[in-house]
Amino acid sequence: xxxxxxxxxxxxxxxxxxxxxxxxxxxxxxxxxxxxxxxxxxxxxxxxxxxxxxxxxxxxxxxxxxxxxxxxxxxxxxxxxxxxxxxxxxxxxxxxxxxxxxxxxxxxxxxxxxxxxxxxxxxxxxxxxxxxxxxxxxxxxxxxxxxxxxxxxxxxxxxxxxxxxxxxxxxxxxxxxxxxxxxxxxxxxxxxxxxxxxxxxxxxxxxxxxxxxxxxxxxxxxxxxxxxxxxxxxxxxxxxxxxxxxxxxxxxxxxxxxxxxxxxxxxxxxxxxxxxxxxxxxxxxxxxxxxxxxxxxxxxxxxxxxxxxx
Amino acid sequence: xxxxxxxxxxxxxxxxxxxxxxxxxxxxxxxxxxxxxxxxxxxxxxxxxxxxxxxxxxxxxxxxxxxxxxxxxxxxxxxxxxxxxxxxxxxxxxxxxxxxxxxxxxxxxxxxxxxxxxxxxxxxxxxxxxxxxxxxxxxxxxxxxxxxxxxxxxxxxxxxxxxxxxxxxxxxxxxxxxxxxxxxxxxxxxxxxxxxxxxxxxxxxxxxxxxxxxxxxxxxxxxxxxxxxxxxxxxxxxxxxxxxxxxxxxxxxxxxxxxxxxxxxxxxxxxxxxxxxxxxxxxxxxxxxxxxxxxxxxxxxxxxxxxxxxxxxxxxxxxxxxxxxxxxxxxxxxxxxxxxxxxxxxxxxxxxxxxxxxxxxxxxxxxxxxxxxxxxxxxxxxxxxxxxxxxxxxxxxxxxxxxxxxxxxxxxxxxxxxxxxxxxxxxxxxxxxxxxxxxxxxxxxxxxxxxxxxxxxxxxxxxxxxxxxxxxxxxxxxxxxxxxxxxxxxxxxxxxxxxxxxxxxxxxxxxxxxxxxxxxxxxxxxxxxx
Numbered sequence: 001x002x003x004x005x006x007x008x009x010x011x012x013x014x015x016x017x018x019x020x021x022x023x024x025x026x027x028x029x030x031x032x033x034x035x036x037x038x039x040x041x042x043x044x045x046x047x048x049x050x051x052x053x054x055x056x057x058x059x060x061x062x063x064x065x066x067x068x069x070x071x072x073x074x075x076x077x078x079x080x081x082x083x084x085x086x087x088x089x090x091x092x093x094x095x096x097x098x099x100x101x102x103x104x105x106x107x108x109x110x111x112x113x114x115x116x117x118x119x120x121x122x123x124x125x126x127x128x129x130x131x132x133x134x135x136x137x138x139x140x141x142x143x144x145x146x147x148x149x150x151x152x153x154x155x156x157x158x159x160x161x162x163x164x165x166x167x168x169x170x171x172x173x174x175x176x177x178x179x180x181x182x183x184x185x186x187x188x189x190x191x192x193x194x195x196x197x198x199x200x201x202x203x204x205x206x207x208x209x210x211x212x213x214x215x216x217x218x219x220x221x222x223x224x225x226x227x228x229x230x231x232x233x234x235x236x237x238x239x240x241x242x243x244x245x246x247x248x249x250x251x252x253x254x255x256x257x258x259x260x261x262x263x264x265x266x267x268x269x270x271x272x273x274x275x276x277x278x279x280x281x282x283x284x285x286x287x288x289x290x291x292x293x294x295x296x297x298x299x300x301x302x303x304x305x306x307x308x309x310x
Numbered sequence: 311x312x313x314x315x316x317x318x319x320x321x322x323x324x325x326x327x328x329x330x331x332x333x334x335x336x337x338x339x340x341x342x343x344x345x346x347x348x349x350x351x352x353x354x355x356x357x358x359x360x361x362x363x364x365x366x367x368x369x370x371x372x373x374x375x376x377x378x379x380x381x382x383x384x385x386x387x388x389x390x391x392x393x394x395x396x397x398x399x400x401x402x403x404x405x406x407x408x409x410x411x412x413x414x415x416x417x418x419x420x421x422x423x424x425x426x427x428x429x430x431x432x433x434x435x436x437x438x439x440x441x442x443x444x445x446x447x448x449x450x451x452x453x454x455x456x457x458x459x460x461x462x463x464x465x466x467x468x469x470x471x472x473x474x475x476x477x478x479x480x481x482x483x484x485x486x487x488x489x490x491x492x493x494x495x496x497x498x499x500x501x502x503x504x505x506x507x508x509x510x511x512x513x514x515x516x517x518x519x520x521x522x523x524x525x526x527x528x529x530x531x532x533x534x535x536x537x538x539x540x541x542x543x544x545x546x547x548x549x550x551x552x553x554x555x556x557x558x559x560x561x562x563x564x565x566x567x568x569x570x571x572x573x574x575x576x577x578x579x580x581x582x583x584x585x586x587x588x589x590x591x592x593x594x595x596x597x598x599x600x601x602x603x604x605x606x607x608x609x610x611x612x613x614x615x616x617x618x619x620x621x622x623x624x625x626x627x628x629x630x631x632x633x634x635x636x637x638x639x640x641x642x643x644x645x646x647x648x649x650x651x652x653x654x655x656x657x658x659x660x661x662x663x664x665x666x667x668x669x670x671x672x673x674x675x676x677x678x679x680x681x682x683x684x685x686x687x688x689x690x691x692x693x694x695x696x697x698x699x700x701x702x703x704x705x706x707x708x709x710x711x712x713x714x715x716x717x718x719x720x721x722x723x724x725x726x727x728x729x730x731x732x733x734x735x736x737x738x739x740x741x742x743x744x745x746x747x748x749x750x751x752x753x754x755x756x757x758x759x760x761x762x763x764x765x766x767x768x769x770x771x772x773x774x775x776x777x778x779x780x781x782x783x784x785x786x787x788x789x790x791x792x793x794x795x796x797x798x799x800x801x802x803x804x805x806x807x808x809x810x811x812x813x814x815x816x817x818x819x820x821x822x823x824x825x826x827x828x829x830x831x832x833x834x835x836x837x838x839x840x
Contacts, residue, residue, distance in 0.1 A: 043362035
């Protein structure tokens with residue numbers, strides 16, 4: 001097991017290398033000169049001399065392959081450079097914004113589990129019941145509702161009408177609930193449906209039939225023989241969702257004034273803050289890969305057959 | 311055993327959330343009678359008095375003060391300078407500084423501090439090249455502890471107006487300077503003479519200001535002011551209704567229909583300031599069909615501004631007929647407005663050779679359709695609504711308008727390169743209009759320069775702009791302004807739409823919410839809680 005994990009972690013290196021090369025090339029292809037953007041934001045007049053001076057300061061006067069090489073040497077020493085706009089070290093800024101987003105995502109994951117597991121199981125076991133019908137309608141609603149609107153509706157219901165929670169801000173657990181719920185609801189809908197389908201498929205398997213034939217209690221049949229097998233596809237999707245939620249929480253962050261990395265990154269894209277964008281993409285790649293690894297490990301724990309392959 | 315493992319997993323996830331949320335500092339929730347919370351859409355920035363960009367002007371103005379203030383009707387009033395003398399040739403300004411002023415760290419404000427700040431700003435001249443004042447300063451001198459002299463290259467008349475600006479010439483205490491003295495990079499700590507002191511700050515979350523106990527003027531009535539960063543406009547309104555914030559003040563923070571709703575509901579106070587800057591479309595005299603004066607004039611006649619003001623601005627903005635409102639200094643010129651007149655617009659287009667072929671929607675000349683690019687920032691909902699409305703309006707007179715919405719940088723690249731027929735623009739309002747704004751018309755990177763480039767008299771206009779800024783004679787100055795603004799009006803390179811206003815929406819427990827002449831400052835020191 002340890003060897004497997006080690007192997008996967010080493011496998012990270014070429015992937016990160018590829019990701020960084022791709023990002024570096026792509027952002028340099030995006031129209032909009034970072035020097036001009038900087039001068040506009042700093043309200044400086046873009047005279048040719050000043051443009052040249054700032055370009056040299058940013059190191060953008062060198063050819064792209066040299067710049068990539070310089071950047072890579074820095075990154076290997078865990079130095080992500082300085083933001084063009086704030087002039088502060090990128091790493092410090094990311095460390096400032098990242099925990100809030102992780103916190104939001106973790107809470108959302110917990111909520112997804114609490115919502116989609118019971119709903120998915122009951123919808124499958126009582127297929128075509130009223131409960132199943134209602135959960136189907138709600139799932140479609142949840143999956144198709146834009147998070148911006150959902151967020152505002154939740155604020156309206158829980159903060160304005162019921163006066164239970166704050167509308168926005170960051171700090172206490174109370175502040176966390178609404179944004180996490182907004183982030184979770186859309187995903188929960190998907191998982192509920194996914195789990196339901198997966199359970200229904202397993203219900204018709206022979207091992208379930210045999211388990212029942214052995215006279216096992218229904219609760220045991222469901223938990224040991226159906227649920228465990230049904231969870232495998234869910235876990236794969238779950239791992240990917242984590243990455244998606246970390247990288248895609250920008251709308252929720254801005255509705256709830258959540259000081260997360262999504263808002264920071266989108267602002268950096270608009271201001272062509274190359275060092276920030278590069279660091280962000282690299283970190284997101286690490287998050288995705290680690291989630292994937294975690295999913296694989298959980299897989300193996302769930303399925304002894306796969307354990308043997310290691 | 312296995313089930314236990316899952317339970318442990320879930321519990322540890324929940325725990326992780328709580329631990330992480332513990333990391334975030336708990337916001338002090340005070341229902342204090344002496345404190346006020348308001349919202350702003352962006353982080354306040356570094357509070358560097360000598361820089362722009364991410365530094366929010368209202369926050370800089372809370373902490374730092376100028377030598378002189380811009381008062382009602384453009385009258386210059388004393389602030390950190392008690393009095394000043396201008397030499398007869400208009401080149402030397404001698405300021406007598408106010409005695410007994412202290413920075414918030416308790417150190418004295420004196421000529422040495424003024425000199426130190428001027429030197430820091432002048433050391434980064436290229437950063438401030440947009441501001442003619444900086445280019446005109448020849449020398450500065452601290453004559454004694456409370457006397458400071460500035461010598462200008464020419465008799466630059468808007469010197470006092472530009473010294474009153476929020477940036478770059480306000481004063482940081484010596485202890486706030488970085489070790490190398492270069493404030494263009496960073497400052498150590500925001501220490502000013504203003505009524506407020508920053509006491510707590512969480513980037514992109516909130517900033518808390520407390521009353522400056524050393525303040526020389528009338529001390530603020532409130533003890534504490536909290537600025538919450540709320541980027542979303544709907545969320546801002548909800549936060550007000552929930553009572554999490556007491557005040558929304560500024561422009562563009564909430565949608566105008568939300569403003570109207572709040573105002574009509576009557577549960578909160580809702581006020582509008584006097585007109586500030588002007589929303590205009592720059593019409594490019596150097597590109598395609600709009601090179602022709604008649605086409606530009608037709609565009610002016612073809613817009614029903616009253617319908618725009620009612621339909622898009624819900625009457626929260628005033629219709630604009632000229633680039634600057636007549637109440638601005640030197641701007642009361644009795645220029646004849648272009649009244650909405652579709653027939654006249656059509657005639658002008660026909661005269662210009664653009665005819666409407668039978669059975670077609672758009673006018674043509676030599677087989678070419680009359681098509682114009684109207685460019686806007688895609689994230690700006692007001693610009694978008696205006697662009698769509700204008701597209702419909704101009705269709706009535708046979709002009710095909712292509713509306714191009716792009717992200718900010720692409721939009722500004724178009725302004726800079728002159729790659730537009732019509733593009734949104736806005737004047738700068740008090741205290742920049744008209745002098746700083748017309749001064750910037752000479753910069754090739756501005757849409758104004760590009761739009762005017764096709765005028766046969768562009769050289770003359772630029773020359774007169776240079777002259778008016780250093781004219782020492784009131785009458786000559788008025789004549790020059792009349793020429794510049796009159797010519798731009800006749801040549802129809804600007805299509806004024808409306809005059810913007812600041813809004814203030816607030817809880818009824820708040821009193822003394824006022825507007826200042828400068829639309830960039832918020833007079834928090836006057837506000838109190840009933």
